[in-house]
Amino acid sequence: MAGVHGHGDPGLQPERTSLAWSRTSLALVVASAMFLRWLPTHGWYAVSLVFSALALAIVINSTQRCRYGRGSATIRQEAGRASVGAVLALAVAVVALSAVGIVAVLVLPVP
Amino acid sequence: MAAGETPAETTGRGRLAARMLRGGTEPDPRFTLANERTFLAWIRTSLALLAGGIAVEAFTADLFVPAVRKAVALLLLVLALVLGSGAFFRWLRVERAMRSGTPLPLPALAPILAIGGGITAAVLLVVVVLRPA
Numbered sequence: 001m002a003g004v005h006g007h008g009d010p011g012l013q014p015e016r017t018s019l020a021w022s023r024t025s026l027a028l029v030v031a032s033a034m035f036l037r038w039l040p041t042h043g044w045y046a047v048s049l050v051f052s053a054l055a056l057a058i059v060i061n062s063t064q065r066c067r068y069g070r071g072s073a074t075i076r077q078e079a080g081r082a083s084v085g086a087v088l089a090l091a092v093a094v095v096a097l098s099a100v101g102i103v104a105v106l107v108l109p110v111p
Numbered sequence: 112m113a114a115g116e117t118p119a120e121t122t123g124r125g126r127l128a129a130r131m132l133r134g135g136t137e138p139d140p141r142f143t144l145a146n147e148r149t150f151l152a153w154i155r156t157s158l159a160l161l162a163g164g165i166a167v168e169a170f171t172a173d174l175f176v177p178a179v180r181k182a183v184a185l186l187l188l189v190l191a192l193v194l195g196s197g198a199f200f201r202w203l204r205v206e207r208a209m210r211s212g213t214p215l216p217l218p219a220l221a222p223i224l225a226i227g228g229g230i231t232a233a234v235l236l237v238v239v240v241l242r243p244a
Contacts, residue, residue: 013144013145016148017144017147020147020152023151024151024155027158027162028158030158031158031161034166035165037165037166038165071140071144074143074144075140075141078140079137080138080139080140080141080142080143081143082128082146085125085127087147087199088199090154091154091198091199091202092199094154094158095195095196097161098161098164098188098191098192099192101161101168102185102192105168105185106181106185
């Protein structure tokens with residue numbers, strides 16, 4: 001990863017895109033903090049939710065450099081390359097967190 | 112596309128991309144990145160609703176009766192789920208439209224969010240108005 005090259009885009013698209021991923025990872029941290037409130041009543045269920053949301057945020061942040069380099073490369077090559085894997089993985093994770101939240105509200109005992 | 116120019120960077124179009132986005136030509140990279148940011152904005156909206164739903168369930172025990180608390184939390188969480196999955200399909204359809212040069216699909220998610228948010232707000236309003244002083 002030594003050579004993350006620049007790009008000639010005055011619209012700063014790669015930078016804005018990696019910042020959008022950063023904001024998303026922060027939103028994940030906020031969501032994971034909400035699950036902390038279930039800790040006293042839901043125990044391990046809550047712990048696993050907190051850690052999976054935090055792990056996803058960490059993965060997003062640790063791949064930022066790679067993402068910026070990839071975005072710059074597509075600008076230099078004038079050929080867009082969709083990040084299908086990252087987009088699909090994030091969507092699946094958010095849907096799973098919502099589904100697990102719905103299950104918790106419906107099934108788990110109210111304190 | 113000039114494959115093999117910068118090997119570490121061009122290995123990107125893997126099997127998944129080839130299968131889900133076949134046909135057409137590689138679009139303007141600025142538009143691909145803009146589509147990705149729009150997807151992320153929808154995902155953050157979904158995450159905000161998720162956090163809101165969990166917060167209602169976890170923090171409003173002495174504010175709402177259990178039925179209201181459950182209903183509002185479920186409304187927000189279901190909306191989060193719908194927007195989260197809808198965000199992906201919208202991203203995919205926009206990317207496909209850009210590859211083939213066809214008109215972009217309308218954002219069906221926007222009215223869903225507006226109606227869902229409106230229903231939730233209306234439920235809360237009724238609850239607040241009917242609450243004994």
